[in-house]
Amino acid sequence: MALVKDIIDSIARPLTHICNQSFQTGIFPNQMKIAKVIPIHKNGNKHQFSNYRPISLLPQFSKILEKLFIHRLDHFIETQNLLSEHQYGFRSNRSTTMAVMELTEKIASAIDKREYTVGVFMDLQKAFDTIDHNLLMTKLERYGIRGIAYTWLKNYLDNRKQYVQLNDEKSDLLRITCGVPQGSVLGPKLFIMYINDICNVSKLLHFVLFADDTNLLCSGKDLRHLLDTVERELGTIKRWFDINKLSLNLNKTKYIVFGDLKNLDQTHIRINNIEIQRVNINKFLGVSMDDKISWKPHINHIKSKISKSIAILNKTKYILNKYSLHLLYRTFVEPYITYCIEVWGHAYKTITKPISILQKRAIRIINRADYRDSTNVFINLQTLKFNDLVDYKTAQIMYKVNNNMLPDGVQRMFQIRTSRYELRGTYVYTKAKVRTNVKQRCISIKGVNQWNNLELEIKLCNTLNRFKKLFKNYIINKYKTEL
Numbered sequence: 289m290a291l292v293k294d295i296i297d298s299i300a301r302p303l304t305h306i307c308n309q310s311f312q313t314g315i316f317p318n319q320m321k322i323a324k325v326i327p328i329h330k331n332g333n334k335h336q337f338s339n340y341r342p343i344s345l346l347p348q349f350s351k352i353l354e355k356l357f358i359h360r361l362d363h364f365i366e367t368q369n370l371l372s373e374h375q376y377g378f379r380s381n382r383s384t385t386m387a388v389m390e391l392t393e394k395i396a397s398a399i400d401k402r403e404y405t406v407g408v409f410m411d412l413q414k415a416f417d418t419i420d421h422n423l424l425m426t427k428l429e430r431y432g433i434r435g436i437a438y439t440w441l442k443n444y445l446d447n448r449k450q451y452v453q454l455n456d457e458k459s460d461l462l463r464i465t466c467g468v469p470q471g472s473v474l475g476p477k478l479f480i481m482y483i484n485d486i487c488n489v490s491k492l493l494h495f496v497l498f499a500d501d502t503n504l505l506c507s508g509k510d511l512r513h514l515l516d517t518v519e520r521e522l523g524t525i526k527r528w529f530d531i532n533k534l535s536l537n538l539n540k541t542k543y544i545v546f547g548d549l550k551n552l553d554q555t556h557i558r559i560n561n562i563e564i565q566r567v568n569i570n571k572f573l574g575v576s577m578d579d580k581i582s583w584k585p586h587i588n589h590i591k592s593k594i595s596k597s598i599a600i601l602n603k604t605k606y607i608l609n610k611y612s613l614h615l616l617y618r619t620f621v622e623p624y625i626t627y628c629i630e631v632w633g634h635a636y637k638t639i640t641k642p643i644s645i646l647q648k649r650a651i652r653i654i655n656r657a658d659y660r661d662s663t664n665v666f667i668n669l670q671t672l673k674f675n676d677l678v679d680y681k682t683a684q685i686m687y688k689v690n691n692n693m694l695p696d697g698v699q700r701m702f703q704i705r706t707s708r709y710e711l712r713g714t715y716v717y718t719k720a721k722v723r724t725n726v727k728q729r730c731i732s733i734k735g736v737n738q739w740n741n742l743e744l745e746i747k748l749c750n751t752l753n754r755f756k757k758l759f760k761n762y763i764i765n766k767y768k769t770e771l
Contacts, residue, residue, distance in 0.1 A: 307352075307353055307356055310353060310440070311356075311357070311436070311440065312436070313436075314436040314437075314438075314439030314440040314443060315439075315440070315443050316353070316440060316443045316444040317353075318447065319347070320346075320347050320349060320350035320353065321350075321444075321447065321448045321449060322347070322448075322449050322450065322451070322461070323344045323345065323346050323448070323449070323450040323451075323464075323469065323470070323471070324344070324345045324450070324451060324453055325342045325343065325344050325345075325450050325451065325452045325453070326342070326343045326345065326452075326453055326454075327340035327341070327342055327343075327452065327454060328340060328341045328342075328343050329341075342452075342470070343471070344450065344469070344470035344471040345471060346469065346471050346472055350472070351472070351473050354472060354473040354474040355473050357440065357474065358473055358474055358477055360437075361433075361437075361474075361477065362380065362477070364432075364433070365431075365481075366380075368431075368432065370431050370432075370481070370484070371480065371481070371484055372484055372487040372495070372497070373695055373696045373697045374390070374487060374494075374495045374496055374497055374697055375480055375484065375487075375497045375498075376390075376496075376497065376498045376695070377476070377480055377497065377498040377499030377500075377501070378476040378477055378479075378480055378499060379480075381693060381694075381695070382695055384498060384573040384574065384628070385627075385628050385630065385631065386694065386695060386698050387496055387497075387498045387501075387573055388572060388573055388575050388628050388631050389630070389631050389685075389698060389731060390496055390697050390698055391407070391496045391503065391505070391572065391577075392577075392581065392631055392730060393701055393730055393731075393732055394494060394496075394505050394507075395407065395505065395546045395581060396581060396724075396726045396727040396729075396730045397727060398507035398546070398547070399546060399547055399581070399724055399726050399727065400722055400723050400724045400726065400727040401507075402509065403507045403508055403509050403547065404507065404508060404509070404511045404514055404545060404546065404547035404548075404549075405505055405506070405507045405545070405546040405547060406505070406506050406507075406514055406515065406518045406543055406544075406545055406546075406557070407503065407504070407505050407543060407544045407546060407570075407577075408503065408504040408505075408518065408522065408541065408542075408543045408557075408564075409503050409541065409542050409543065409544075409570050409572060410502040410503065410504065410525075410536060410541050411536070411537040411540035411541050412500045412502065412529075412534055412535065412536060412537065413535040413536070413537045414467075414535070415479070415483075415500035415534060415535075416467055416468055416470060416475065416476075416479055416500065417466070417467035417470070418466060418467060418533055418534055418535060419466060419467050419468050419478070419479060419482055419533075420466055420532070420533045421445050421446075421465075421466060423482070423532060423533065424445070424468075424478060424481075424482050425438070425441070425442055425445075427481060427482060427484075427485070428441060428478075428481060431481065441478075444474070445468075447463065448463070448464040448469060449461045449462060449463055449464065450462060450464055466533075468482075476499060479499060479500070480497075480499060482532070483497070483500070483502075483532075483534075486502070486525070486528060489524055489525055489528045490521045490524055490525065492506060492517060492521055493505065493506050493518075493521050493525075494506065498573055501572070501573060503572060504518075504521075504522075504525070506518050506521070511545070511547075511549075511555070515555055515556070515557060518543075518557055519557050519558055519559075522557065522559050523559065523560070526559050526560060536559070538559055538560075538562050538564055541559070541564050541565075542564060542565045542566070542567045542570055543557055543564060543565075543566055543567070544566070544567060544568065544569075544570055544577070544578075544579050545566065545579060546579050546580075546581065547579075549579075569585045573628075574627065574628070575627075575628050575631070575632065576589055580726075581726050582635065582636075582639065583632040583635040583639065584635075584639055586632055587632065587635065587639055587640060587642070587643060590624050590625070590643060591642050591643065591646065593624045594621055594624055594625070594643070594646045594647075594650070595646065597616075597617075597620035597621045597624075597650070598621070598646060598649055598650050598653070600616065600620060601613060601616055601617065601620075601621075601650055601653045601654070602653055604616070605653050605654075605656065610654060610655070610656075613653065613654040614654050614669055617650055617651070617654055621647070621650050625643060625647060625674065625677065626677060626681065629677060629678055629681050630678065630681040630682045630684075630685055630731055630735075631731065633674075633677070633678035633681070633682075634678065634682075634729040634730070634731070634734045635729060636729075637675075640674065640675075643674055644673065644674040644675065647673070647674050648665075648673075651665045651666060651669065651671060652665055654669065655668055655669070666767055667764060667767050667768060670760075670764065672760065672763055672764075676763045679738060679763075680756075680759060680760060680763065682731060682734060682735050682738055683735075683738060683739070683742065683755075683759050684752065684755070684756060685731060685735055686702075686717075686735045686736070686738065686739040686742075687747075687749070687752060687755045688752070689702045689717075689735070689739075690715055690739070690747065693752075701732040702717050702732060702735075702736065703717060703718045704716070704717055704718070705717060705718045715739075715744075715747050715748075716739075716740045717736045717739060717740060718736070719733070719736055719737065719740070720732065720733060720736075743762070745758070746758045746759055746762065
Protein backbone atom coordinates (compact mmCIF):
# COMPACT_ATOMS: atom_id res chain seq x y z
CA MET A 289 0.00 0.00 0.00
CA ALA A 290 2.85 2.37 0.83
CA LEU A 291 4.42 1.65 -2.55
CA VAL A 292 1.17 2.45 -4.36
CA LYS A 293 0.82 5.70 -2.39
CA ASP A 294 4.39 6.68 -3.31
CA ILE A 295 3.69 6.01 -7.00
CA ILE A 296 0.49 8.09 -6.91
CA ASP A 297 2.28 10.93 -5.11
CA SER A 298 5.12 10.86 -7.63
CA ILE A 299 2.59 11.32 -10.45
CA ALA A 300 0.25 13.77 -8.71
CA ARG A 301 2.95 16.16 -7.45
CA PRO A 302 4.39 17.20 -10.85
CA LEU A 303 0.92 17.14 -12.42
CA THR A 304 -0.43 19.52 -9.77
CA HIS A 305 2.53 21.80 -10.36
CA ILE A 306 1.93 21.78 -14.13
CA CYS A 307 -1.80 22.55 -13.69
CA ASN A 308 -1.23 25.41 -11.26
CA GLN A 309 1.48 26.90 -13.44
CA SER A 310 -0.70 26.58 -16.56
CA PHE A 311 -3.73 28.32 -14.99
CA GLN A 312 -1.62 31.07 -13.43
CA THR A 313 0.34 31.93 -16.57
CA GLY A 314 -2.39 31.21 -19.14
CA ILE A 315 -0.04 28.89 -21.06
CA PHE A 316 -1.03 25.37 -22.16
CA PRO A 317 2.05 23.09 -22.28
CA ASN A 318 3.29 22.59 -25.86
CA GLN A 319 4.09 18.92 -25.30
CA MET A 320 0.38 18.31 -24.71
CA LYS A 321 -0.68 19.85 -28.03
CA ILE A 322 0.45 16.99 -30.28
CA ALA A 323 -2.19 14.57 -31.56
CA LYS A 324 -1.61 11.15 -33.06
CA VAL A 325 -4.13 10.38 -35.82
CA ILE A 326 -4.89 6.75 -36.62
CA PRO A 327 -7.08 6.04 -39.69
CA ILE A 328 -9.69 3.33 -39.05
CA HIS A 329 -11.34 1.64 -42.03
CA LYS A 330 -15.12 2.09 -42.11
CA ASN A 331 -16.28 0.25 -45.23
CA GLY A 332 -15.75 -0.02 -48.97
CA ASN A 333 -12.48 0.04 -50.87
CA LYS A 334 -9.49 0.07 -48.50
CA HIS A 335 -7.45 2.04 -51.03
CA GLN A 336 -9.74 5.10 -50.87
CA PHE A 337 -8.97 7.69 -48.18
CA SER A 338 -12.64 8.68 -47.89
CA ASN A 339 -13.45 5.22 -46.52
CA TYR A 340 -11.33 5.79 -43.41
CA ARG A 341 -12.30 7.52 -40.17
CA PRO A 342 -9.47 9.49 -38.52
CA ILE A 343 -9.22 8.83 -34.78
CA SER A 344 -7.25 11.46 -32.87
CA LEU A 345 -5.36 10.40 -29.74
CA LEU A 346 -4.24 13.08 -27.27
CA PRO A 347 -1.94 12.82 -24.20
CA GLN A 348 -3.81 11.71 -21.08
CA PHE A 349 -2.32 14.52 -18.98
CA SER A 350 -3.80 16.95 -21.50
CA LYS A 351 -7.29 15.60 -20.79
CA ILE A 352 -6.78 15.91 -17.04
CA LEU A 353 -5.78 19.54 -17.43
CA GLU A 354 -8.77 20.17 -19.72
CA LYS A 355 -11.17 18.60 -17.20
CA LEU A 356 -9.94 20.92 -14.48
CA PHE A 357 -10.47 23.92 -16.75
CA ILE A 358 -13.85 22.82 -18.10
CA HIS A 359 -15.17 22.40 -14.55
CA ARG A 360 -14.62 26.12 -14.01
CA LEU A 361 -15.86 26.99 -17.49
CA ASP A 362 -19.10 25.03 -17.03
CA HIS A 363 -19.80 26.79 -13.76
CA PHE A 364 -19.36 30.18 -15.45
CA ILE A 365 -21.51 29.21 -18.46
CA GLU A 366 -24.40 27.88 -16.36
CA THR A 367 -24.42 30.67 -13.75
CA GLN A 368 -24.36 33.33 -16.48
CA ASN A 369 -26.91 31.40 -18.60
CA LEU A 370 -24.82 31.85 -21.75
CA LEU A 371 -26.02 28.88 -23.80
CA SER A 372 -29.38 28.53 -25.51
CA GLU A 373 -31.92 26.43 -23.64
CA HIS A 374 -32.46 24.50 -26.89
CA GLN A 375 -28.86 23.21 -26.97
CA TYR A 376 -28.78 19.71 -25.44
CA GLY A 377 -25.33 18.50 -26.48
CA PHE A 378 -22.42 18.13 -24.04
CA ARG A 379 -24.23 19.78 -21.13
CA SER A 380 -24.96 18.38 -17.69
CA ASN A 381 -28.52 17.20 -16.91
CA ARG A 382 -29.35 17.14 -20.64
CA SER A 383 -29.59 14.22 -23.01
CA THR A 384 -30.62 13.11 -26.48
CA THR A 385 -33.92 11.94 -24.97
CA MET A 386 -34.79 15.48 -23.90
CA ALA A 387 -33.93 16.84 -27.35
CA VAL A 388 -36.17 14.24 -29.03
CA MET A 389 -38.87 14.98 -26.45
CA GLU A 390 -38.88 18.72 -27.14
CA LEU A 391 -38.96 18.16 -30.90
CA THR A 392 -41.84 15.67 -30.64
CA GLU A 393 -43.89 17.86 -28.28
CA LYS A 394 -43.56 20.89 -30.59
CA ILE A 395 -44.72 18.93 -33.61
CA ALA A 396 -47.58 17.20 -31.76
CA SER A 397 -48.81 20.51 -30.30
CA ALA A 398 -48.93 22.05 -33.78
CA ILE A 399 -50.84 19.07 -35.20
CA ASP A 400 -53.27 19.34 -32.28
CA LYS A 401 -53.93 22.97 -33.29
CA ARG A 402 -54.60 21.88 -36.90
CA GLU A 403 -51.31 23.38 -38.04
CA TYR A 404 -48.64 22.09 -40.40
CA THR A 405 -45.06 21.84 -39.22
CA VAL A 406 -41.99 21.84 -41.44
CA GLY A 407 -39.02 20.16 -39.81
CA VAL A 408 -35.62 20.72 -41.43
CA PHE A 409 -32.84 18.32 -40.45
CA MET A 410 -29.56 20.00 -41.37
CA ASP A 411 -26.25 18.27 -42.00
CA LEU A 412 -22.94 20.06 -41.42
CA GLN A 413 -19.78 18.91 -43.16
CA LYS A 414 -16.93 18.26 -40.72
CA ALA A 415 -18.33 20.89 -38.37
CA PHE A 416 -15.79 20.35 -35.58
CA ASP A 417 -12.86 20.54 -38.03
CA THR A 418 -13.77 23.85 -39.69
CA ILE A 419 -14.09 26.13 -36.65
CA ASP A 420 -12.26 29.42 -37.24
CA HIS A 421 -10.07 30.15 -34.22
CA ASN A 422 -10.26 33.95 -34.53
CA LEU A 423 -14.05 33.88 -34.74
CA LEU A 424 -14.22 31.47 -31.81
CA MET A 425 -12.05 33.68 -29.60
CA THR A 426 -14.10 36.76 -30.56
CA LYS A 427 -17.30 34.97 -29.50
CA LEU A 428 -15.76 33.75 -26.25
CA GLU A 429 -14.65 37.28 -25.39
CA ARG A 430 -18.16 38.53 -26.12
CA TYR A 431 -19.50 35.91 -23.69
CA GLY A 432 -17.28 37.37 -20.96
CA ILE A 433 -14.31 34.99 -21.04
CA ARG A 434 -11.42 37.39 -20.61
CA GLY A 435 -8.09 37.78 -18.81
CA ILE A 436 -6.08 34.67 -18.00
CA ALA A 437 -8.93 32.36 -19.02
CA TYR A 438 -9.03 33.97 -22.48
CA THR A 439 -5.23 33.78 -22.80
CA TRP A 440 -5.23 30.13 -21.71
CA LEU A 441 -7.87 29.16 -24.30
CA LYS A 442 -6.07 31.08 -27.06
CA ASN A 443 -2.81 29.36 -26.16
CA TYR A 444 -4.66 26.02 -26.02
CA LEU A 445 -5.75 26.43 -29.67
CA ASP A 446 -2.57 28.01 -31.06
CA ASN A 447 0.30 26.03 -32.53
CA ARG A 448 -1.36 22.61 -32.23
CA LYS A 449 0.17 19.84 -34.32
CA GLN A 450 -0.69 16.34 -35.45
CA TYR A 451 0.82 13.40 -37.29
CA VAL A 452 -0.67 10.30 -38.88
CA GLN A 453 0.44 6.82 -37.92
CA LEU A 454 -0.42 3.80 -40.07
CA ASN A 455 1.00 0.58 -38.65
CA ASP A 456 4.64 1.47 -37.91
CA GLU A 457 4.86 4.38 -40.34
CA LYS A 458 4.56 7.99 -39.11
CA SER A 459 4.06 11.18 -41.08
CA ASP A 460 5.72 14.51 -40.41
CA LEU A 461 4.21 16.90 -37.87
CA LEU A 462 1.69 19.29 -39.45
CA ARG A 463 0.24 22.39 -37.87
CA ILE A 464 -3.53 22.58 -37.24
CA THR A 465 -4.90 25.94 -38.34
CA CYS A 466 -8.63 25.49 -37.69
CA GLY A 467 -11.11 23.30 -35.84
CA VAL A 468 -11.35 22.21 -32.23
CA PRO A 469 -9.11 19.31 -31.12
CA GLN A 470 -10.75 15.99 -31.92
CA GLY A 471 -10.82 13.58 -29.00
CA SER A 472 -10.41 16.38 -26.48
CA VAL A 473 -12.57 17.11 -23.44
CA LEU A 474 -12.77 20.83 -24.15
CA GLY A 475 -13.41 20.65 -27.92
CA PRO A 476 -17.16 19.87 -27.85
CA LYS A 477 -17.81 22.65 -25.31
CA LEU A 478 -15.98 25.18 -27.50
CA PHE A 479 -18.02 24.03 -30.49
CA ILE A 480 -21.42 24.53 -28.85
CA MET A 481 -20.33 28.01 -27.76
CA TYR A 482 -19.24 28.74 -31.33
CA ILE A 483 -22.59 27.69 -32.80
CA ASN A 484 -24.71 29.07 -29.93
CA ASP A 485 -25.72 32.36 -31.57
CA ILE A 486 -27.42 30.57 -34.48
CA CYS A 487 -30.56 30.55 -32.31
CA ASN A 488 -30.67 34.37 -32.59
CA VAL A 489 -30.56 34.40 -36.39
CA SER A 490 -34.29 33.77 -36.89
CA LYS A 491 -37.26 34.67 -34.69
CA LEU A 492 -39.63 32.52 -36.74
CA LEU A 493 -37.80 29.20 -36.56
CA HIS A 494 -37.66 26.98 -33.49
CA PHE A 495 -34.25 25.37 -32.97
CA VAL A 496 -33.49 22.03 -31.34
CA LEU A 497 -29.74 21.43 -31.21
CA PHE A 498 -27.51 18.61 -30.10
CA ALA A 499 -23.96 19.82 -30.82
CA ASP A 500 -23.73 19.82 -34.65
CA ASP A 501 -27.17 18.18 -35.12
CA THR A 502 -29.06 21.33 -36.11
CA ASN A 503 -32.81 20.94 -36.48
CA LEU A 504 -35.36 23.62 -37.27
CA LEU A 505 -39.14 23.72 -36.89
CA CYS A 506 -41.73 26.15 -38.16
CA SER A 507 -45.51 25.82 -37.85
CA GLY A 508 -48.51 27.47 -39.50
CA LYS A 509 -52.00 26.86 -40.86
CA ASP A 510 -51.28 27.92 -44.46
CA LEU A 511 -48.80 25.41 -45.90
CA ARG A 512 -47.84 27.49 -48.95
CA HIS A 513 -47.07 30.51 -46.81
CA LEU A 514 -45.27 28.27 -44.31
CA LEU A 515 -43.00 26.82 -47.01
CA ASP A 516 -42.17 30.29 -48.31
CA THR A 517 -41.32 31.43 -44.78
CA VAL A 518 -39.07 28.44 -44.14
CA GLU A 519 -37.28 28.92 -47.48
CA ARG A 520 -36.66 32.60 -46.74
CA GLU A 521 -35.41 31.93 -43.22
CA LEU A 522 -33.17 29.11 -44.43
CA GLY A 523 -31.49 31.59 -46.75
CA THR A 524 -30.63 33.67 -43.68
CA ILE A 525 -29.38 30.58 -41.85
CA LYS A 526 -27.20 29.68 -44.86
CA ARG A 527 -25.62 33.14 -44.79
CA TRP A 528 -24.87 32.68 -41.08
CA PHE A 529 -23.11 29.40 -41.87
CA ASP A 530 -21.08 31.10 -44.61
CA ILE A 531 -20.04 33.98 -42.34
CA ASN A 532 -19.03 31.53 -39.61
CA LYS A 533 -17.13 29.36 -42.11
CA LEU A 534 -19.28 26.29 -41.59
CA SER A 535 -20.30 24.11 -44.54
CA LEU A 536 -23.90 23.02 -44.96
CA ASN A 537 -24.23 19.73 -46.84
CA LEU A 538 -27.30 20.39 -48.99
CA ASN A 539 -27.31 16.83 -50.37
CA LYS A 540 -27.83 15.39 -46.89
CA THR A 541 -30.06 18.17 -45.53
CA LYS A 542 -33.69 16.96 -45.57
CA TYR A 543 -37.10 18.13 -44.46
CA ILE A 544 -40.40 16.59 -43.39
CA VAL A 545 -43.85 18.17 -43.54
CA PHE A 546 -45.84 17.03 -40.50
CA GLY A 547 -49.63 17.22 -40.65
CA ASP A 548 -52.55 16.34 -42.91
CA LEU A 549 -51.34 16.56 -46.53
CA LYS A 550 -54.36 15.07 -48.31
CA ASN A 551 -54.94 18.19 -50.41
CA LEU A 552 -51.31 18.82 -51.40
CA ASP A 553 -48.97 16.29 -52.97
CA GLN A 554 -45.91 18.35 -53.86
CA THR A 555 -43.86 20.74 -51.76
CA HIS A 556 -40.55 22.44 -52.52
CA ILE A 557 -37.90 24.17 -50.41
CA ARG A 558 -34.74 25.60 -51.93
CA ILE A 559 -31.52 26.90 -50.40
CA ASN A 560 -29.36 28.96 -52.78
CA ASN A 561 -31.58 27.72 -55.64
CA ILE A 562 -30.76 24.12 -54.72
CA GLU A 563 -33.81 22.04 -53.84
CA ILE A 564 -33.42 20.02 -50.66
CA GLN A 565 -34.99 16.59 -50.41
CA ARG A 566 -38.35 16.05 -48.81
CA VAL A 567 -38.70 12.72 -46.96
CA ASN A 568 -41.40 10.99 -44.94
CA ILE A 569 -38.96 9.41 -42.47
CA ASN A 570 -35.75 10.79 -41.00
CA LYS A 571 -33.46 9.69 -38.19
CA PHE A 572 -32.90 12.24 -35.43
CA LEU A 573 -30.36 11.33 -32.72
CA GLY A 574 -30.86 7.63 -33.36
CA VAL A 575 -34.67 7.76 -33.41
CA SER A 576 -36.54 7.37 -36.71
CA MET A 577 -39.36 9.91 -37.00
CA ASP A 578 -42.09 9.78 -39.64
CA ASP A 579 -44.48 12.50 -40.77
CA LYS A 580 -47.35 11.02 -38.72
CA ILE A 581 -45.33 10.61 -35.48
CA SER A 582 -46.52 6.99 -35.38
CA TRP A 583 -43.05 5.61 -34.45
CA LYS A 584 -43.60 2.62 -36.76
CA PRO A 585 -40.23 3.03 -38.58
CA HIS A 586 -38.32 3.24 -35.32
CA ILE A 587 -40.08 0.23 -33.81
CA ASN A 588 -39.46 -1.81 -36.98
CA HIS A 589 -35.78 -0.90 -36.75
CA ILE A 590 -35.68 -2.01 -33.11
CA LYS A 591 -37.46 -5.27 -33.97
CA SER A 592 -34.74 -6.07 -36.49
CA LYS A 593 -31.92 -5.34 -34.04
CA ILE A 594 -33.51 -7.26 -31.16
CA SER A 595 -34.24 -10.29 -33.37
CA LYS A 596 -30.54 -10.57 -34.25
CA SER A 597 -29.59 -10.30 -30.59
CA ILE A 598 -32.10 -12.98 -29.60
CA ALA A 599 -30.53 -15.27 -32.18
CA ILE A 600 -27.22 -14.86 -30.31
CA LEU A 601 -28.93 -15.66 -27.01
CA ASN A 602 -30.55 -18.73 -28.51
CA LYS A 603 -27.27 -20.09 -29.85
CA THR A 604 -25.46 -19.65 -26.54
CA LYS A 605 -28.19 -20.76 -24.12
CA TYR A 606 -26.68 -24.26 -23.69
CA ILE A 607 -23.14 -22.91 -23.37
CA LEU A 608 -23.51 -19.96 -20.98
CA ASN A 609 -25.06 -19.88 -17.54
CA LYS A 610 -28.05 -17.78 -16.55
CA TYR A 611 -25.94 -14.87 -15.28
CA SER A 612 -23.95 -14.64 -18.53
CA LEU A 613 -27.10 -14.84 -20.67
CA HIS A 614 -28.66 -12.05 -18.62
CA LEU A 615 -25.51 -9.99 -19.14
CA LEU A 616 -25.83 -10.52 -22.91
CA TYR A 617 -29.46 -9.40 -22.70
CA ARG A 618 -28.46 -6.24 -20.81
CA THR A 619 -25.80 -5.55 -23.46
CA PHE A 620 -27.47 -6.44 -26.76
CA VAL A 621 -31.24 -6.23 -26.18
CA GLU A 622 -32.10 -3.83 -23.37
CA PRO A 623 -30.30 -0.73 -24.79
CA TYR A 624 -32.42 -0.87 -27.96
CA ILE A 625 -35.62 -1.19 -25.91
CA THR A 626 -34.89 1.53 -23.36
CA TYR A 627 -33.34 4.24 -25.58
CA CYS A 628 -35.87 7.11 -25.73
CA ILE A 629 -38.60 4.65 -24.70
CA GLU A 630 -40.35 7.42 -22.73
CA VAL A 631 -40.93 9.19 -26.07
CA TRP A 632 -41.80 6.43 -28.56
CA GLY A 633 -43.00 3.79 -26.08
CA HIS A 634 -46.43 5.45 -25.78
CA ALA A 635 -47.30 4.53 -29.37
CA TYR A 636 -50.38 2.38 -30.03
CA LYS A 637 -50.22 -1.02 -28.31
CA THR A 638 -50.70 -2.76 -31.65
CA ILE A 639 -47.47 -1.11 -32.87
CA THR A 640 -45.38 -1.80 -29.75
CA LYS A 641 -46.70 -5.34 -29.16
CA PRO A 642 -43.96 -7.02 -31.29
CA ILE A 643 -41.30 -5.47 -29.02
CA SER A 644 -43.07 -6.87 -25.98
CA ILE A 645 -43.23 -10.33 -27.57
CA LEU A 646 -39.53 -10.28 -28.47
CA GLN A 647 -38.60 -9.17 -24.97
CA LYS A 648 -40.55 -12.05 -23.43
CA ARG A 649 -38.84 -14.47 -25.83
CA ALA A 650 -35.42 -13.23 -24.73
CA ILE A 651 -36.31 -13.46 -21.03
CA ARG A 652 -37.61 -17.02 -21.46
CA ILE A 653 -34.37 -18.04 -23.17
CA ILE A 654 -32.36 -16.71 -20.24
CA ASN A 655 -34.54 -18.60 -17.73
CA ARG A 656 -34.91 -21.66 -20.01
CA ALA A 657 -38.61 -21.30 -19.27
CA ASP A 658 -41.76 -22.66 -20.88
CA TYR A 659 -43.80 -20.49 -23.26
CA ARG A 660 -46.69 -20.28 -20.78
CA ASP A 661 -44.46 -19.14 -17.93
CA SER A 662 -44.54 -15.36 -18.45
CA THR A 663 -44.56 -13.49 -15.12
CA ASN A 664 -42.20 -15.68 -13.10
CA VAL A 665 -39.32 -15.16 -15.49
CA PHE A 666 -39.47 -11.39 -15.00
CA ILE A 667 -39.60 -11.72 -11.21
CA ASN A 668 -36.59 -14.05 -11.20
CA LEU A 669 -34.46 -11.52 -13.09
CA GLN A 670 -35.98 -8.46 -11.39
CA THR A 671 -36.69 -7.15 -14.91
CA LEU A 672 -39.70 -5.09 -15.99
CA LYS A 673 -42.00 -5.94 -18.88
CA PHE A 674 -41.99 -3.59 -21.86
CA ASN A 675 -45.12 -1.61 -20.94
CA ASP A 676 -43.90 -1.26 -17.37
CA LEU A 677 -40.49 -0.13 -18.64
CA VAL A 678 -42.29 2.67 -20.48
CA ASP A 679 -44.02 3.70 -17.25
CA TYR A 680 -40.77 3.36 -15.28
CA LYS A 681 -38.86 5.68 -17.62
CA THR A 682 -41.78 8.11 -17.88
CA ALA A 683 -42.09 8.27 -14.11
CA GLN A 684 -38.41 9.26 -13.86
CA ILE A 685 -39.03 12.20 -16.19
CA MET A 686 -42.00 13.26 -14.07
CA TYR A 687 -39.91 12.99 -10.89
CA LYS A 688 -37.39 15.37 -12.49
CA VAL A 689 -40.24 17.68 -13.49
CA ASN A 690 -41.56 17.71 -9.94
CA ASN A 691 -38.09 18.55 -8.60
CA ASN A 692 -37.35 21.13 -11.30
CA MET A 693 -34.42 19.12 -12.66
CA LEU A 694 -35.15 19.51 -16.38
CA PRO A 695 -34.09 22.20 -18.88
CA ASP A 696 -36.50 25.13 -19.17
CA GLY A 697 -37.62 24.09 -22.67
CA VAL A 698 -38.94 20.78 -21.29
CA GLN A 699 -39.92 21.98 -17.80
CA ARG A 700 -42.40 24.50 -19.22
CA MET A 701 -44.45 21.69 -20.77
CA PHE A 702 -45.73 20.81 -17.30
CA GLN A 703 -47.79 23.04 -15.00
CA ILE A 704 -48.55 22.08 -11.41
CA ARG A 705 -52.24 22.40 -10.53
CA THR A 706 -53.06 25.17 -8.08
CA SER A 707 -56.38 25.86 -6.43
CA ARG A 708 -57.69 27.80 -3.46
CA TYR A 709 -59.81 24.77 -2.61
CA GLU A 710 -58.55 21.59 -0.92
CA LEU A 711 -58.61 19.11 -3.79
CA ARG A 712 -57.77 15.43 -3.72
CA GLY A 713 -54.15 14.61 -4.36
CA THR A 714 -50.83 16.31 -3.73
CA TYR A 715 -48.18 17.39 -6.26
CA VAL A 716 -50.73 17.05 -9.04
CA TYR A 717 -50.18 18.51 -12.52
CA THR A 718 -52.69 20.11 -14.83
CA LYS A 719 -54.14 17.85 -17.51
CA ALA A 720 -54.09 19.67 -20.83
CA LYS A 721 -57.11 19.36 -23.13
CA VAL A 722 -56.04 17.72 -26.37
CA ARG A 723 -57.81 16.97 -29.61
CA THR A 724 -55.63 14.38 -31.39
CA ASN A 725 -54.19 10.99 -30.52
CA VAL A 726 -50.74 12.24 -31.57
CA LYS A 727 -50.72 14.73 -28.69
CA GLN A 728 -52.49 12.31 -26.37
CA ARG A 729 -49.54 9.90 -26.70
CA CYS A 730 -46.96 12.54 -25.74
CA ILE A 731 -45.19 12.42 -22.39
CA SER A 732 -46.71 15.80 -21.42
CA ILE A 733 -50.08 14.00 -21.32
CA LYS A 734 -49.17 10.39 -20.52
CA GLY A 735 -46.65 11.43 -17.90
CA VAL A 736 -49.08 13.75 -16.11
CA ASN A 737 -51.78 11.07 -16.04
CA GLN A 738 -49.35 8.56 -14.58
CA TRP A 739 -47.85 10.95 -12.02
CA ASN A 740 -51.21 12.19 -10.74
CA ASN A 741 -52.24 8.60 -9.94
CA LEU A 742 -48.95 7.70 -8.26
CA GLU A 743 -48.78 6.97 -4.54
CA LEU A 744 -47.67 9.92 -2.42
CA GLU A 745 -44.94 7.89 -0.71
CA ILE A 746 -43.20 7.36 -4.05
CA LYS A 747 -43.67 10.99 -5.15
CA LEU A 748 -41.99 12.29 -1.99
CA CYS A 749 -38.71 10.36 -2.40
CA ASN A 750 -35.78 12.64 -1.62
CA THR A 751 -33.47 11.21 -4.31
CA LEU A 752 -33.95 9.91 -7.83
CA ASN A 753 -32.26 6.60 -6.98
CA ARG A 754 -34.66 6.08 -4.09
CA PHE A 755 -37.59 6.92 -6.37
CA LYS A 756 -36.43 4.42 -9.01
CA LYS A 757 -36.03 1.69 -6.40
CA LEU A 758 -39.48 2.22 -4.88
CA PHE A 759 -41.20 2.46 -8.26
CA LYS A 760 -39.54 -0.72 -9.54
CA ASN A 761 -40.39 -2.60 -6.35
CA TYR A 762 -43.98 -1.43 -6.68
CA ILE A 763 -44.18 -2.99 -10.16
CA ILE A 764 -42.40 -6.21 -9.16
CA ASN A 765 -44.82 -6.63 -6.25
CA LYS A 766 -47.70 -6.34 -8.73
CA TYR A 767 -46.17 -9.21 -10.71
CA LYS A 768 -46.16 -11.34 -7.55
CA THR A 769 -49.84 -10.71 -6.93
CA GLU A 770 -50.62 -11.92 -10.47
CA LEU A 771 -49.25 -15.41 -9.74
